[in-house]
Amino acid sequence: MLARNQDSQTTLAPSIDEVEKTKSATRPSSPDGRNEKDVEAEGSDKVPSGPSDVSDIGPPPDGGLEAWLVILSAALVTLCLFGFVTGFGQMQSYYLAHQLKDYSKSTVAWISTIQGALVFTPAIMWGRIFDAYGAKPLVISGSVLSVLALVGIAFCREFYQFFLGHALFGFAASILWTPASAIAGHWFARHRSLAIGMIVMGTGLGSVVYPILFVQLFKRFSFRDTVLIVAAINVALLLPSFFWLKTRLPRRQPVPLRKLAEPFKETRFAFFALGSMVFMINWMTPMFDAPIVSAANNLPQNITDYAVAILASGSFLSRPVVGILADSFGVWNVFGTISFATSACMFAFWVVSPLPTAAVIVGFFAYGFGSGGWITLVAAVVANISPAHEIGLRVGLVWSICGPMVLIGPVVSGVLIQADGGKFGYAGIFCGVTFFIGSVIEIAPRLLQCVRGMTGAKSVAVEKSEA
Numbered sequence: 001m002l003a004r005n006q007d008s009q010t011t012l013a014p015s016i017d018e019v020e021k022t023k024s025a026t027r028p029s030s031p032d033g034r035n036e037k038d039v040e041a042e043g044s045d046k047v048p049s050g051p052s053d054v055s056d057i058g059p060p061p062d063g064g065l066e067a068w069l070v071i072l073s074a075a076l077v078t079l080c081l082f083g084f085v086t087g088f089g090q091m092q093s094y095y096l097a098h099q100l101k102d103y104s105k106s107t108v109a110w111i112s113t114i115q116g117a118l119v120f121t122p123a124i125m126w127g128r129i130f131d132a133y134g135a136k137p138l139v140i141s142g143s144v145l146s147v148l149a150l151v152g153i154a155f156c157r158e159f160y161q162f163f164l165g166h167a168l169f170g171f172a173a174s175i176l177w178t179p180a181s182a183i184a185g186h187w188f189a190r191h192r193s194l195a196i197g198m199i200v201m202g203t204g205l206g207s208v209v210y211p212i213l214f215v216q217l218f219k220r221f222s223f224r225d226t227v228l229i230v231a232a233i234n235v236a237l238l239l240p241s242f243f244w245l246k247t248r249l250p251r252r253q254p255v256p257l258r259k260l261a262e263p264f265k266e267t268r269f270a271f272f273a274l275g276s277m278v279f280m281i282n283w284m285t286p287m288f289d290a291p292i293v294s295a296a297n298n299l300p301q302n303i304t305d306y307a308v309a310i311l312a313s314g315s316f317l318s319r320p321v322v323g324i325l326a327d328s329f330g331v332w333n334v335f336g337t338i339s340f341a342t343s344a345c346m347f348a349f350w351v352v353s354p355l356p357t358a359a360v361i362v363g364f365f366a367y368g369f370g371s372g373g374w375i376t377l378v379a380a381v382v383a384n385i386s387p388a389h390e391i392g393l394r395v396g397l398v399w400s401i402c403g404p405m406v407l408i409g410p411v412v413s414g415v416l417i418q419a420d421g422g423k424f425g426y427a428g429i430f431c432g433v434t435f436f437i438g439s440v441i442e443i444a445p446r447l448l449q450c451v452r453g454m455t456g457a458k459s460v461a462v463e464k465s466e467a
Helices: 014-024 036-040 065-086 088-097 105-120 123-133 136-154 159-182 192-220 223-244 267-280 285-296 301-305 307-329 331-350 357-384 388-407 409-419 425-466
Strands: none
Touching: 065 088, 065 105, 065 136, 065 159, 065 192, 065 223, 088 105, 088 192, 105 159, 105 388, 105 409, 123 136, 123 159, 123 388, 136 159, 136 223, 159 192, 159 223, 159 357, 159 388, 192 223, 192 307, 192 357, 267 357, 267 388, 267 425, 285 301, 285 307, 285 331, 285 357, 285 409, 285 425, 301 307, 301 357, 307 331, 307 357, 331 357, 331 425, 357 388, 388 409, 409 425
16 A cells, blocks of 8 residues: 555655566556556556547656746746735734724734635645646636735725635635646656746745835835735736646546545555644744744844744745755655754744844744745645646645644644743744654655665565575
8 A cells, every 4th residue: 555656756765666666567457558556546747548638648848948937937826926925914014003903913813814724725626627627717717816806905994804805815826826836747757846846936935025025015105005016016927827837738527526535545645645734734833923933032123024034035945945855865855854854943943032143043044944845845745646637636635634724823823822921932842743743644654665665675685695
């Protein structure tokens, strides 16, 4: 069971893969010449033949102008989407000082929490549509809805209006996020992790640029004009995806809803999805609470104001780096390392206070690097253990079950911060523990596979020496 859907690229234990290839050669074949296991779970770089196939389109091109334009347009999509989502901290400060000054911070924070959860939760719907009909209907509908949401927010005055406006933007972002994060599997195989890293690099860049953009625009323009300017910027960033963000594989009938549970019968996918759920509980918590950590360590106000931007800069730089490393050393190796390193970062820099200013800044940057690397490689891992024609579906499945988890972490951490007298110590332990547990679950089958491979290799060596 643990050896199903073997990696199409690099692995932690090559010797095991060779053994599996030898075993597969002896398995019964299907009428079209493939063995049963290949039919059931092909490698991520092959497209199974069927009635929806028009012709043999061959392997992914792994480069070329058309493929890189796809990646560029997807990166621009993620830039404007997550730029606005992560820039909510600046908008929240404006709301509390103006339109929503009669509401508590915790109440206003529900706007961002729901918006963030909606980015991921409906992803399964869009994954099915992506696999069946391609990227274009999702790109067009998601872009139009997101821009309309921004225009609506610009004219909001009451709490419920802001809540609905941001919820609509989160829903529209989910329509765009699924094809943007899954499209690399159509065009890249050997360099897939790098391609995905370039796509989600847009999220890191947006997380740096948009908070600063809001600060500067609010100083010069009214709220309405500021949001309308951001809407115009988003139109310019989304427009290239209308022409360049396109799929390569043949269209297929949507997977029946009753079969959505089938990927979870595969051990590696099930463990990975469950571990990602646990990890995602607090993935956004440090982004929301970085200013609290800064204040608890008595940092200067200018650093506190840009705490999220410092964190986001680490996230931005990690995207291409982990992609290159994953292509060189194996996606599972790098993913496991970055997951555990993120947990270690929380215990090292976010739990104890006060710390020197330099240590706090390093902690912000390190968490941004780790969390950015983690979310970069999620789609790469899913693509690595999935048939190519199900990448959109499976990426959507993972994000859909991870989305509601975003609602838990910030709320629980808020209670822990209050219990700790405004410090992040208890919340930091909570974050570090969830990251560690999630990391263990995600790679548990992979670790077991490695252990078995090492044990098997030792047994073979002993048998040879005895002979």
